[in-house]
Every structure is written in C-alpha cells, then in structure tokens.
Amino acid sequence: DTEVTQTPKHLVMGMTNKKSLKCEQHMGHRAMYWYKQKAKKPPELMFVYSYEKLSINESVPSRFSPECPNSSLLNLHLHALQPEDSALYLCASSQALGDQGYTFGSGTRLTVV
C-alpha cells in the first residue's frame, strides 16, 4: 500500500458543528503532516507529527485540534470553525521528519457555512 487515504472527500459543516477529518497510511511512515490549501495558493503547513508526537504547530487556532492515535492514523478535529476556514485540507506522510518520499492524500474539501 503506497497511498495516503483521507476521509471524507467532501465535508460541509456549520459554524457550531464538531467534525473530524481522518488520514491513514500503511507505509510505515513515522512523520505525518496536515496542510491547508486555499484556492490558487500553495499548501500551508499546519501541524507535523513525528513518532506520534506533535513536533510542529504553525500557530494554528485552537479550533483545529490534531490527534495522532497511532503511527498509521492522523486526525484533525474541527470545532466552531469560521467560513474563512473553508479550504482543501491535505494530509501527507514521510519516512521520517524531513525525509524524502513525501506522499500526499487527495485532501478533504471543507466548506463552512
């Protein structure tokens, strides 16, 4: 298995909702990443996990809460989001932090209404 799988592919949520994005890989990668991408912009790094521990938090608002329950799974919990949080949320993994061989998922298209 050489893929990063993200679910759901599309999500519409209200500003008072709580939802979660899921990312899964079975390549034995020990670094996992969340990126946010707005239209016509490059992906922006949000969080980095290395060996299931949060390594980097790019000053992301607390309404985004990451979780890495095991080496294959990465979640992003969403609560009280704003319409400007609507974006494509991308998950990626690599063998180790900063290592070559990053693999990206297809993303979750999030719309906050």
Place this chain on the structure above:
Amino acid sequence: GESVGLHLPTLSVQEGDNSIINCAYSNSASDYFIWYKQESGKGPQFIIDIRSNMDKRQGQRVTVLLNKTVKHLSLQIAATQPGDSAVYFCAETPDDMRFGAGTRLTVKP
C-alpha cells in the same frame, strides 16, 4: 522570513514544446528539493527531487537543475503534453517541507 518563491505565476506553452518552470529559494540550509504537480481537486503529486550535492537530475521527460550559487531551482519538461497542465510547486526541506507559490502551466493544443 525565509521562503521559497517562484519567478512566474503562469506559463502557457504549445503542445510539443519544452517547458521551464523556475523557483528561487533563500534558505541556504535546505539540502533537499522536490517538485510537485497538482491537478485540480487533487493533492500534490511527486515529480522529481534533488539533493544539494547534485546539480542535475533527470527523470522521464523531466529534468531538475539546481544552482546553489544563486539559490535557483528549475524544472524542465520535454515535449509538453496536455496532461502536463497543472500547478507546479517547488518545495524545500531541511526539516519540514515548505512550498513555494506555484506556477500554473497551461498547454495549448
């Protein structure tokens, strides 16, 4: 802060021509560079990479050139095809991966 940037936001080429996409970087500590292709509605897809101890690396129809003196990276696509139309990003790492602004490549039939 330090960033990876691109010289041209858009590039339009005729099918069959060669394409060159450029990228400037400013972090002299970066030792690994990657080019990604992103099609609409999809995640970035790895194209080719290069380490800082190399000047050139070739793949299938793609070549990456690295000029460390001027901190410049380029992606050359030979015989560009309609399927090459996408946004191309360069990215750099010493530790975590940061993306440049991107160049939209449009291939005209």
